[in-house]
Amino acid sequence: DVKVTQSSRYLVKRTGEKVFLECVQDMDHENMFWYRQDPGLGLRLIYFSYDVKMKEKGDIPEGYSVSREKKERFSLILESASTNQTSMYLCASSLDRALTQPNTEAFFGQGTRLTVV
Protein backbone atom coordinates (compact mmCIF):
# COMPACT_ATOMS: atom_id res chain seq x y z
CA ASP A 1 0.00 0.00 0.00
CA VAL A 2 1.07 3.53 -0.75
CA LYS A 3 1.75 5.36 2.40
CA VAL A 4 2.03 9.07 2.94
CA THR A 5 2.90 9.94 6.51
CA GLN A 6 2.73 13.33 8.13
CA SER A 7 4.84 13.76 11.22
CA SER A 8 2.13 15.15 13.49
CA ARG A 9 -1.62 14.80 13.68
CA TYR A 10 -2.06 17.83 15.92
CA LEU A 11 0.27 20.74 16.51
CA VAL A 12 -0.01 23.87 18.63
CA LYS A 13 2.51 26.67 18.10
CA ARG A 14 2.96 30.21 19.24
CA THR A 15 2.76 33.25 16.98
CA GLY A 16 6.16 34.04 15.50
CA GLU A 17 7.57 30.54 15.85
CA LYS A 18 9.21 28.76 12.93
CA VAL A 19 7.18 25.64 12.22
CA PHE A 20 8.16 22.55 10.26
CA LEU A 21 5.59 20.14 8.88
CA GLU A 22 7.11 16.95 7.59
CA CYS A 23 5.76 14.54 5.01
CA VAL A 24 7.25 11.24 3.92
CA GLN A 25 6.06 8.88 1.19
CA ASP A 26 7.27 5.36 0.59
CA MET A 27 6.31 4.75 -3.04
CA ASP A 28 9.08 6.59 -4.91
CA HIS A 29 6.63 9.22 -6.18
CA GLU A 30 8.09 12.14 -8.10
CA ASN A 31 5.39 14.65 -7.21
CA MET A 32 4.60 15.89 -3.75
CA PHE A 33 2.10 18.53 -2.69
CA TRP A 34 1.17 20.64 0.31
CA TYR A 35 -2.40 21.89 0.70
CA ARG A 36 -4.26 23.67 3.42
CA GLN A 37 -7.92 22.89 3.99
CA ASP A 38 -10.31 25.44 5.45
CA PRO A 39 -14.11 25.27 5.74
CA GLY A 40 -15.78 26.69 2.67
CA LEU A 41 -12.47 27.08 0.84
CA GLY A 42 -11.70 23.47 0.01
CA LEU A 43 -8.10 22.42 -0.56
CA ARG A 44 -5.79 25.17 -1.63
CA LEU A 45 -2.40 24.36 -3.05
CA ILE A 46 0.50 25.97 -1.22
CA TYR A 47 3.51 24.44 -2.98
CA PHE A 48 4.33 21.38 -4.97
CA SER A 49 7.49 19.63 -6.02
CA TYR A 50 8.07 17.46 -9.07
CA ASP A 51 11.61 16.37 -8.26
CA VAL A 52 14.30 16.63 -5.62
CA LYS A 53 15.18 20.27 -4.98
CA MET A 54 12.51 21.38 -7.48
CA LYS A 55 9.48 23.31 -6.33
CA GLU A 56 6.71 25.44 -7.71
CA LYS A 57 4.39 27.87 -6.01
CA GLY A 58 0.77 26.97 -5.72
CA ASP A 59 -2.08 29.39 -5.26
CA ILE A 60 -1.27 30.57 -1.72
CA PRO A 61 2.51 30.40 -1.14
CA GLU A 62 2.79 33.57 0.94
CA GLY A 63 4.12 32.93 4.41
CA TYR A 64 5.32 29.43 3.52
CA SER A 65 8.40 27.81 2.09
CA VAL A 66 9.23 24.20 1.26
CA SER A 67 12.19 21.91 1.13
CA ARG A 68 12.77 18.69 -0.79
CA GLU A 69 16.26 17.40 -0.21
CA LYS A 70 15.30 13.75 -0.66
CA LYS A 71 12.75 12.24 -2.99
CA GLU A 72 10.66 10.74 -0.22
CA ARG A 73 10.46 13.79 2.03
CA PHE A 74 8.73 17.13 1.50
CA SER A 75 8.75 19.71 4.26
CA LEU A 76 6.50 22.69 4.67
CA ILE A 77 7.98 25.58 6.63
CA LEU A 78 6.11 28.43 8.24
CA GLU A 79 8.83 31.02 8.66
CA SER A 80 6.96 33.00 11.33
CA ALA A 81 3.67 31.41 12.25
CA SER A 82 0.62 33.63 12.42
CA THR A 83 -2.89 32.98 13.68
CA ASN A 84 -4.28 33.06 10.12
CA GLN A 85 -2.19 29.98 9.38
CA THR A 86 -4.28 27.94 11.77
CA SER A 87 -5.62 25.23 9.51
CA MET A 88 -5.59 21.60 8.45
CA TYR A 89 -2.53 20.83 6.33
CA LEU A 90 -2.60 17.94 3.90
CA CYS A 91 0.36 16.41 2.12
CA ALA A 92 -0.05 14.32 -1.03
CA SER A 93 2.14 12.48 -3.50
CA SER A 94 1.71 11.06 -7.00
CA LEU A 95 3.64 9.47 -9.81
CA ASP A 96 4.83 11.65 -12.65
CA ARG A 97 3.50 9.64 -15.57
CA ALA A 98 1.17 12.02 -17.28
CA LEU A 99 1.86 10.45 -20.65
CA THR A 100 1.78 6.77 -19.86
CA GLN A 101 -0.49 6.70 -16.84
CA PRO A 102 -2.62 9.84 -16.92
CA ASN A 103 -5.05 8.45 -14.38
CA THR A 104 -2.47 8.29 -11.64
CA GLU A 105 -4.19 9.68 -8.62
CA ALA A 106 -2.62 11.48 -5.69
CA PHE A 107 -2.37 9.77 -2.31
CA PHE A 108 -2.86 11.78 0.84
CA GLY A 109 -1.50 11.79 4.34
CA GLN A 110 -3.76 11.88 7.36
CA GLY A 111 -3.40 15.63 7.78
CA THR A 112 -1.89 17.89 10.43
CA ARG A 113 -4.20 20.17 12.32
CA LEU A 114 -2.11 23.21 13.19
CA THR A 115 -3.27 25.76 15.72
CA VAL A 116 -1.29 28.97 16.09
CA VAL A 117 -1.97 30.87 19.30
Added chain:
Amino acid sequence: AQKITQTQPGMFVQEKEAVTLDCTYDTSDPSYGLFWYKQPSSGEMIFLIYQGSYDQQNATEGRYSLNFQKARKSANLVISASQLGDSAMYFCAMREGPSGGATNKLIFGTGTLLAVQP
Protein backbone atom coordinates in the same frame (compact mmCIF):
# COMPACT_ATOMS: atom_id res chain seq x y z
CA ALA B 1 -4.94 29.81 -14.90
CA GLN B 2 -6.75 26.62 -14.11
CA LYS B 3 -9.78 26.72 -11.90
CA ILE B 4 -12.28 24.28 -10.41
CA THR B 5 -15.79 25.35 -9.35
CA GLN B 6 -18.18 23.40 -7.18
CA THR B 7 -21.31 25.46 -6.69
CA GLN B 8 -23.15 23.21 -4.22
CA PRO B 9 -21.84 23.71 -0.68
CA GLY B 10 -24.18 21.00 0.63
CA MET B 11 -26.78 18.53 -0.56
CA PHE B 12 -29.28 16.07 0.83
CA VAL B 13 -30.26 12.80 -0.83
CA GLN B 14 -32.53 9.99 0.27
CA GLU B 15 -31.00 6.61 0.75
CA LYS B 16 -31.15 4.46 -2.42
CA GLU B 17 -31.66 7.47 -4.68
CA ALA B 18 -29.15 8.83 -7.19
CA VAL B 19 -27.42 12.17 -6.71
CA THR B 20 -25.36 14.42 -8.98
CA LEU B 21 -22.57 16.59 -7.65
CA ASP B 22 -21.60 19.43 -9.95
CA CYS B 23 -18.11 20.40 -11.05
CA THR B 24 -17.02 22.85 -13.72
CA TYR B 25 -13.46 23.61 -14.66
CA ASP B 26 -11.49 26.10 -16.64
CA THR B 27 -8.24 25.42 -18.43
CA SER B 28 -6.59 26.36 -21.68
CA ASP B 29 -4.62 23.13 -21.79
CA PRO B 30 -6.04 20.53 -24.23
CA SER B 31 -4.67 17.71 -22.10
CA TYR B 32 -5.93 17.41 -18.57
CA GLY B 33 -7.28 14.95 -16.05
CA LEU B 34 -10.25 15.25 -13.73
CA PHE B 35 -10.53 13.46 -10.39
CA TRP B 36 -13.13 13.06 -7.68
CA TYR B 37 -12.21 12.42 -4.07
CA LYS B 38 -14.33 11.60 -1.05
CA GLN B 39 -13.46 12.85 2.43
CA PRO B 40 -15.52 11.25 5.23
CA SER B 41 -15.61 12.73 8.71
CA SER B 42 -12.47 10.76 9.57
CA GLY B 43 -10.57 13.15 7.30
CA GLU B 44 -8.90 10.71 4.93
CA MET B 45 -8.97 11.51 1.22
CA ILE B 46 -10.30 8.64 -0.87
CA PHE B 47 -9.86 8.60 -4.64
CA LEU B 48 -13.10 7.71 -6.44
CA ILE B 49 -12.87 8.18 -10.17
CA TYR B 50 -10.82 9.68 -13.00
CA GLN B 51 -11.68 11.16 -16.41
CA GLY B 52 -9.10 12.10 -19.02
CA SER B 53 -9.72 14.94 -21.44
CA TYR B 54 -9.22 12.63 -24.41
CA ASP B 55 -11.32 9.77 -23.07
CA GLN B 56 -14.17 9.01 -25.45
CA GLN B 57 -16.43 7.49 -22.84
CA ASN B 58 -17.60 8.64 -19.45
CA ALA B 59 -15.74 7.01 -16.60
CA THR B 60 -17.52 4.58 -14.29
CA GLU B 61 -16.41 2.88 -11.08
CA GLY B 62 -19.07 0.80 -9.41
CA ARG B 63 -21.81 3.15 -8.19
CA TYR B 64 -19.81 6.19 -9.29
CA SER B 65 -19.97 7.61 -12.78
CA LEU B 66 -18.71 10.81 -14.27
CA ASN B 67 -20.92 12.86 -16.57
CA PHE B 68 -18.22 14.47 -18.68
CA GLN B 69 -19.31 17.28 -21.01
CA LYS B 70 -16.16 18.61 -22.54
CA ALA B 71 -17.68 21.49 -24.47
CA ARG B 72 -19.35 22.75 -21.31
CA LYS B 73 -16.23 22.04 -19.26
CA SER B 74 -18.19 20.11 -16.70
CA ALA B 75 -17.40 16.83 -14.94
CA ASN B 76 -20.29 16.00 -12.64
CA LEU B 77 -20.13 13.02 -10.31
CA VAL B 78 -23.17 10.77 -10.24
CA ILE B 79 -23.63 8.44 -7.29
CA SER B 80 -26.30 5.82 -7.86
CA ALA B 81 -28.24 4.05 -5.12
CA SER B 82 -26.94 6.27 -2.32
CA GLN B 83 -25.93 4.64 0.94
CA LEU B 84 -25.60 6.12 4.42
CA GLY B 85 -21.86 5.61 4.15
CA ASP B 86 -21.77 7.99 1.20
CA SER B 87 -22.27 10.91 3.59
CA ALA B 88 -19.05 12.87 3.22
CA MET B 89 -17.36 15.85 1.60
CA TYR B 90 -16.71 15.38 -2.11
CA PHE B 91 -13.97 17.22 -3.97
CA CYS B 92 -13.45 17.65 -7.68
CA ALA B 93 -9.85 18.12 -8.81
CA MET B 94 -7.97 18.80 -12.03
CA ARG B 95 -4.47 18.14 -13.25
CA GLU B 96 -3.15 19.74 -16.41
CA GLY B 97 -1.31 17.53 -18.88
CA PRO B 98 2.26 17.60 -20.05
CA SER B 99 1.63 20.39 -22.53
CA GLY B 100 0.69 22.68 -19.67
CA GLY B 101 3.22 24.86 -17.99
CA ALA B 102 2.86 23.18 -14.63
CA THR B 103 2.84 19.48 -15.34
CA ASN B 104 1.16 17.46 -12.62
CA LYS B 105 -0.07 20.47 -10.70
CA LEU B 106 -3.23 19.29 -8.99
CA ILE B 107 -5.88 21.76 -7.84
CA PHE B 108 -9.16 21.21 -6.01
CA GLY B 109 -12.58 22.78 -5.78
CA THR B 110 -14.24 23.94 -2.57
CA GLY B 111 -16.14 20.69 -2.11
CA THR B 112 -19.75 19.58 -1.66
CA LEU B 113 -20.97 18.13 1.62
CA LEU B 114 -23.38 15.28 0.93
CA ALA B 115 -25.80 14.05 3.56
CA VAL B 116 -27.63 10.79 2.87
CA GLN B 117 -30.89 10.53 4.75
CA PRO B 118 -32.45 7.19 5.75
